[in-house]
Amino acid sequence: MVGDTIWEFRSPRSKFGPGSFNELGAEMKRMRCEKPFVITTRGWVRRGIIDRLKEILGTEVPYWDGVEPEPSAESVEEAAKAFKESNADCLIAIGGGSALDTAKIANLLATYGGSVRDYIAPPYGQGKPVPGPVKPMIAVPTTAGTGSEVTSVAVVTLKAENVKVGISSDYLRPSLALLDPELTLTVPPKVTADTGMDALTHAVEAYIAKPYWAREKPEDPLKRPVYVGSYSVTESLAEKAIELVGKYLRRAVYWGKTDLEARSGMLLASYLAGLAFGNSGVGLAHAASYPLGGRFKVTHGEAVGILLPAVLEYNAPANYEKAKKVGELLSGTECPEKDPQKCAEWAANVIRALQKDIKFTPGLEVVGVTEEDIIEMAEETMKQKRLLATNPRPVDVDGVIWVYKRSMR
Numbered sequence: 313m314v315g316d317t318i319w320e321f322r323s324p325r326s327k328f329g330p331g332s333f334n335e336l337g338a339e340m341k342r343m344r345c346e347k348p349f350v351i352t353t354r355g356w357v358r359r360g361i362i363d364r365l366k367e368i369l370g371t372e373v374p375y376w377d378g379v380e381p382e383p384s385a386e387s388v389e390e391a392a393k394a395f396k397e398s399n400a401d402c403l404i405a406i407g408g409g410s411a412l413d414t415a416k417i418a419n420l421l422a423t424y425g426g427s428v429r430d431y432i433a434p435p436y437g438q439g440k441p442v443p444g445p446v447k448p449m450i451a452v453p454t455t456a457g458t459g460s461e462v463t464s465v466a467v468v469t470l471k472a473e474n475v476k477v478g479i480s481s482d483y484l485r486p487s488l489a490l491l492d493p494e495l496t497l498t499v500p501p502k503v504t505a506d507t508g509m510d511a512l513t514h515a516v517e518a519y520i521a522k523p524y525w526a527r528e529k530p531e532d533p534l535k536r537p538v539y540v541g542s543y544s545v546t547e548s549l550a551e552k553a554i555e556l557v558g559k560y561l562r563r564a565v566y567w568g569k570t571d572l573e574a575r576s577g578m579l580l581a582s583y584l585a586g587l588a589f590g591n592s593g594v595g596l597a598h599a600a601s602y603p604l605g606g607r608f609k610v611t612h613g614e615a616v617g618i619l620l621p622a623v624l625e626y627n628a629p630a631n632y633e634k635a636k637k638v639g640e641l642l643s644g645t646e647c648p649e650k651d652p653q654k655c656a657e658w659a660a661n662v663i664r665a666l667q668k669d670i671k672f673t674p675g676l677e678v679v680g681v682t683e684e685d686i687i688e689m690a691e692e693t694m695k696q697k698r699l700l701a702t703n704p705r706p707v708d709v710d711g712v713i714w715v716y717k718r719s720m721r
């Protein structure tokens with residue numbers, strides 16, 4: 313794939329490093345952000361973030377702290393109302409993926425009006441495109457997993473239908489990603505494990521994503537199709553992210569309160585994986601996680617991570633070399649087998665071993681999924697056409713059922 317494609321890499325300006333949060337004031341000046349508004353969680357207010365902001369910026373900053381984990385559409389609309397009423401000229405989101413996604417959609421609704429459902433694809437909403445630019449947003453991630461600080465996607469939960477849905481637009485990508493690993497030192501071990509698996513799933517799915525040309529605006533014949541799927545740049549980012557997860561996730565789970573090197577390694581992994589999947593797409597693990605997220609009490613990272621080993625095995629025939637490489641990067645060792653299929657199974661087992669070490673949720677059964685749920689969930693997975701389009705091996709209902717069954721325990 314060198315020399316025969318035109319690709320476009322999309323990313324916000326980024327600043328990374330321990331203590332980089334202290335440079336928020338300088339960054340705001342650079343962006344001409346004079347009247348900021350903060351969207352964050354109660355947890356962060358309890359941990360003193362508002363006082364810290366006052367110290368850094370030398371002034372009080374208005375804020376809204378109602379972010380819900382895996383945020384509902386209602387909570388996002390509340391955030392939008394607060395942001396609009398503040399008359400602020402820029403937005404600072406501080407928290408995990410839930411806070412960053414809440415802020416992205418709040419920014420959209422505060423700028424153009426309407427409700428969350430206006431922008432969600434049918435059958436759940438109207439599927440209106442995001443009309444244009446929103447206010448400048450600084451994303452400060454405090455978990456190492458979603459990569460939302462660099463992506464154009466925001467995910468919300470629709471409580472009435474028990475489903476999670478996304479709104480995607482280049483206009484939603486934050487203007488600046490400000491990544492300070494010190495802010496992740498307080499993440500509890502279970503959240504560290506779940507979000508770490510999210511980062512790994514992004515990296516693996518981006519790495520193996522099927523390349524194809526997609527017409528962004530099918531109605532406009534003059535608009536050149538865009539290249540989606542993995543290519544040189546996203547492959548390099550994904551490889552590095554997988555290696556970092558292998559090196560640092562165990563340490564971050566066990567000694568995360570003090571091990572700043574491990575936290576930095578994981579935040580970098582999450583960021584690189586976000587850049588990779590934000591440009592190349594994801595696949596079956598994400599498509600099959602959506603029906604889980606609404607119905608069962610699982611976090612996003614848990615849902616995709618539980619499915620990841622079986623998804624890697626399912627997809628291996630599309631590219632045995634890449635499946636093997638995932639295991640080698642993650643373990644830092646060569647595959648001990650000669651047979652390509654055995655190496656793919658070995659790679660999936662490398663992921664399973666890591667999950668065991670970090671006490672990750674061992675399977676779908678534990679979160680309440682029964683054999684009876686599987687067919688309905690598989691049919692729902694098949695509706696995730698956008699996500700399945702980049703899956704390297706064609707997917708049918710039987711394939712999804714195989715993945716769910718293999719992920720039960």
Ligand code: NAD
Pocket residue numbers: 353355380381382383407408409410411413454455456457458459460463464465466467468476495496497498499500503507510611612613
């Ligand atoms: P989260 O934001 O829900 O955070 C998990 C928990 O950890 C929360 O209780 C939160 O308050 C707490 N927390 C966050 N940072 C902390 C810290 N430093 N110290 C202590 N506690 C902390 O979890 P997440 O996995 O980061 O985000 C999940 C959401 O992101 C889901 O809705 C998921 O669908 C979405 N997501 C979005 C994208 C994207 O590109 N936009 C990608 C993947 C996932």
